[in-house]
Amino acid sequence: MTSDETASGRPASGVARTLVISAAVLAVLLLGAAVGLLVKLPGSTGDSAAPASGSVDVGFCQDMAMHHLQGIQMANIARDRSADPEIRQLAFDIASTQLEQVGRMKGWLMMWNEHEQNISGVYMKWMDAAGIHGHGATTPEAGKPVMPGMATTEELTKLRTVAAGRDFDVYWLQLMLRHHVGGAPMAEYASATAGLPFVKTLADNMLKSQSAETDLMKDYLAKRGAAPLP
Amino acid sequence: MTSGKKTKATRNSVAAARSSVVASKPKPWGTIIAVIAVLGLAAGVFGYAYSQIHANNVKEAALAKWKPTDTNKDPSTQLAGIVVKDYKGSRHVEPTQRVAYDQSPAFGGPHDAQWADCTGVVYDKAVRTENMVHGLEHGAVWIAYNPDQVKDDALAKLKTKVEGIPYMMLSPFPGLDKPISLQSWGHQLKVENADDERIDQFISSLLRNANTYPEVGASCENSQFLANPAPFVAEKPGADAVPMDGGKDDSQTQPQPQQNPSTPPSGTASTPPSS
The missing domain is CATH 1.20.5 (Single alpha-helices involved in coiled-coils or other helix-helix interfaces)
Structure with a gap:
């Protein structure tokens, strides 16, 4: 404004005016660039970015993949050892579904440049913020399962060696039922709090399909005159 | 605050004074x-x-630092004392054969078709190396220890790093030249005690690191092997042992020429299939 008035009165200040206007334009451009930079700052970015280490998304994928792997392992033992078509069918369903889900989670972890499994030795720490289920982090101890619902080495050995037939089928159902129930809070927590929609979707899907399988296994146990593990 | 106002006021008055004096060039x-x-x-x-x-x-x-990423594919190379070698995968030997491994414990080379189960297994007895090497090919980390030197608390510490942890295995290795030796495909680190921080760093760098093991996605499960693990053989392999560049490639019907094992021989197309 001031420069306009002076410019109209004095043609000699044309150079100064050009300089001032150029500087102003440059400053505005700089400001624009700075604002552009600001919206791209790490941490302030939105949905498309990789979730941080220790986030619900990363923690769920790492720990649920590990939890699933044991489910697959037990299902494969049933494919080897059970003669009951009902058990063999359920075992195939569990093994193939969970292996496919593990593949999804490990693929995401690779894209996010994260370990495909938790190597910190502390599990489910990403659920600490919860307070909802009060699970909190778990650290493995000798002879104890790494995460809720998981079988110990001893239990797995028993599963491999228990007499084939009803004994095996019942013990397998008991371990698998406990495995499903133990993993449910993880899926529940992630389906509620994961940051990425596709992680939420998978967690929610696990929760629903596994609770259906849980009911089925309870029926199968009842049919064989057996009860779930305490 | 007062001083701020004062300077501003001063500056304004100076500007006003200047513009009145030098009326020709107002800023x-x-x-x-x-x-x-x-x-x-x-x-x-x-x-x-x-x-x-x-x-x-x-x-x-x-x-x-110890996490494999796109830009840091093998963090283990920064570990003090790490030995890294390049081995070809998928070369198998018979259960009765021995391999003349170039390292002890071996961490790559021809191996048995049966992999040692590596689903977080603590082997109480020493296991045949030819099977353990196949576990490494599937992305596992094998912790070997000298049973004369590593016992009680130290052994318990190693067990917590392995038991129930997928892609981990632990076994005694009689005659090991150091108390503890860590193996991953093409990688080895020997340490003196179970508290060495490099143990976890080695595991973090190499466990199922898709950049460093040949068969990405391969399973560690082998119930058959777990039910009856092949025992360790203490004697040195004899002259009939399979050399490091030997073994049968799974994809080939004949032993590979030694020079370029990854290129299929062009002449084999005319060979009639056996049986």
């Missing part, structure tokens, strides 16, 4: 102040952005 103070303010803001935002990015980079560098 466009409003524009200049606006430009300086905009520049200052820009500098502030750039500075903030830089400090944020810098802090983030420093944090990530510390975290990423």
Whole structure:
């Protein structure tokens, strides 16, 4: 404004005016660039970015993949050892579904440049913020399962060696039922709090399909005159 | 605050005085102040952005040190004492054959078609190396220990790193030249005690690191092997042992020529299939 008035009165200040206007334009451009930079700052970015280490998304994928792997392992033992078509069918369903889900989670972890499994030795720490289920982090101890619902080495050995037939089928159902129930809070927590929609979707899907399988296994146990593990 | 007002007032009066004296050349103070303010803001935002990015980079560098990423494919190379060798995968020997391994314990080369189960298994007895090497090919980390030197508390510490942890296995290795030796495909680190921080760093760098093992996605499950693990053989392999560049490639019907094992021989197409 001031420069306009002076410019109209004095043609000699044309150079100064050009300089001032150029500087102003440059400053505005700089400001624009700075604002552009600001919206791209790490941490302030939105949905498309990789979730941080220790986030619900990363923690769920790492720990649920590990939890699933044991489910697959037990299902494969049933494919080897059970003669009951009902058990063999359920075992195939569990093994193939969970292996496919593990593949999804490990693929995401690779894209996010994260370990495909938790190597910190502390599990489910990403659920600490919860307070909802009060699970909190778990650290493995000798002879104890790494995460809720998981079988110990001893239990797995028993599963491999228990007499084939009803004994095996019942013990397998008991371990698998406990495995499903133990993993449910993880899926529940992630389906509620994961940051990425596709992680939420998978967690929610696990929760629903596994609770259906849980009911089925309870029926199968009842049919064989057996009860779930305490 | 008072002094701020005062300087501003002083500056205004000076400007006014100057414009009245040098009426020919009044300065466009409003524009200049606006430009300086905009520049200052820009500098502030750039500075903030830089400090944020810098802090983030420093944090990530510390975290990423032992984590394989696109840009740091094999962090283990920064471990003091690590031995890295390049081995070809998928070359198998018969259950009755021995391999003349070039390292002890071996961490790559021809191996038995049966992999040692590596689903977080603690082997109480020493296991045949030819099977353990196949476990490494599937992305496992094998902790071997000298049973004369590693016992009780130290052994318990190693067990907690292995038992129930997928892609981990632990076994005694009689005659081991150091108390503990860590193996992953093409990688080895020997340490003196179970508290060495490099054990976890080795595991973090190499466990199922898709950049360093040949068969990405391969399973560690082998119930058949777990039910009856092949025992360790203490004697040195004899003259009939399979050499490091020997063994049968799974994809071939005949032993590979030694020079270029990855290229299929062009002449085999005419060979009639056996049986």
